[in-house]
Amino acid sequence: MAKEIIIALAGNPNSGKTTVFNNLTxxxxxxxxxxxVTVEKKEGSCSYNGYSIKVVDLPGVYSLTAYxxxxxxxxxxxxxxxxxxxxxxxxxxxxxRNLYLVIQFLEMGARVIVALNMMDEADSRNYRIDVEGxxxxxxxxxxxxxANHNRGTMELFDEIVKVAENKAQVKGLKVEYGRxxxxxxxxxxxxISQSELSSKYSPRWLAVxxxxxxxxxxxxxxxxxxx
Amino acid sequence: xNQLMPLAMVSPGEVVQVVDVRAGWGxxxxxxxxxxxxxxxIRVMNSQRPGPIIIDLRGSRxxxxxxxxxxxxxxxx
Numbered sequence: 510m511a512k513e514i515i516i517a518l519a520g521n522p523n524s525g526k527t528t529v530f531n532n533l534t535x536x537x538x539x540x541x542x543x544x545x546v547t548v549e550k551k552e553g554s555c556s557y558n559g560y561s562i563k564v565v566d567l568p569g570v571y572s573l574t575a576y577x578x579x580x581x582x583x584x585x586x587x588x589x590x591x592x593x594x595x596x597x598x599x600x601x602x603x604x605x606r607n608l609y610l611v612i613q614f615l616e617m618g619a620r621v622i623v624a625l626n627m628m629d630e631a632d633s634r635n636y637r638i639d640v641e642g643x644x645x646x647x648x649x650x651x652x653x654x655x656a657n658h659n660r661g662t663m664e665l666f667d668e669i670v671k672v673a674e675n676k677a678q679v680k681g682l683k684v685e686y687g688r689x690x691x692x693x694x695x696x697x698x699x700x701i702s703q704s705e706l707s708s709k710y711s712p713r714w715l716a717v718x719x720x721x722x723x724x725x726x727x728x729x730x731x732x733x734x735x736x
Numbered sequence: 737x738n739q740l741m742p743l744a745m746v747s748p749g750e751v752v753q754v755v756d757v758r759a760g761w762g763x764x765x766x767x768x769x770x771x772x773x774x775x776x777x778i779r780v781m782n783s784q785r786p787g788p789i790i791i792d793l794r795g796s797r798x799x800x801x802x803x804x805x806x807x808x809x810x811x812x813x
Binding site for chain 1 (some may be wrong): 762765766768770771794795796801
């Protein structure tokens with residue numbers, strides 16, 4: 510019986526998620542060269558080195574707040590299904606914008622693998638990306654790729670298996686918000702640790718979301734406190 | 737020091753720095769998620785007053801409604 514691994518593919522719109530999905534699963538999902546092609550999650554499966562891998566392609570989002578249905582779909586999948594790995598597809602030619610989502614996944618405590626896609630595009634713009642340095646700073650594995658030429662797919666498979674088997678370190682990242690905010694976070698964390706929600710989600714992450722007045726998270730607290 | 741003005745007043749081709757977003761929490765947060773934060777340099781690519789404005793923001797294009805651009809304060813750089 511092959512061991513099953515569940516992974517989520519996430520990333521900004523137009524970062525190549527569906528292309529990576531097709532490379533991993535051999536599917537021929539429609540790839541559009543405009544953002545927002547993936548409006549609902551798609552699933553595929555494949556096997557690699559004796560593992561059966563279920564791949565869930567999430568909608569492209571810039572952020573994980575509770576504004577739009579696609580952001581909620583993406584966030585809830587990661588929170589509730591707790592996939593063995595979250596492959597965040599990052600456009601290497603537009604790192605600054607894309608890393609924002611990576612940070613949000615890491616803050617949630619997701620087991621992130623950064624797929625640094627469109628490396629050819631970054632090269633042609635003379636960007637030199639220190640892949641190891643980036644991996645060290647993020648505390649997560651980083652795999653350079655050119656998905657539309659199917660480059661980096663095997664390396665990504667290897668990393669997925671390592672992360673799912675806990676053989677790769679996803680240390681995660683703690684964003685420091687400065688003394689005043691940190692004081693509030695630790696007050697809230699103490700209160701949250703008494704709530705049953707803290708067994709399911711990271712208390713620090715919940716505290717940050719409450720400070721952001723995230724409606725979905727406020728609703729969750731109302732539900733557990735008032736039934 | 738260049739004067740502050742709403743993004744709505746900026747002509748196509750001009751490069752400006754975002755100084756402030758005079759709006760509620762949700763809208764500020766939404767713009768920040770898209771990378772539009774105080775201090776960022778943007779270029780107006782297209783503007784059809786009083787219609788949507790296309791800006792070049794951190795390497796990608798963003799379309800903003802006219803009403804939104806009136807609440808985003810910028811200065812020329």
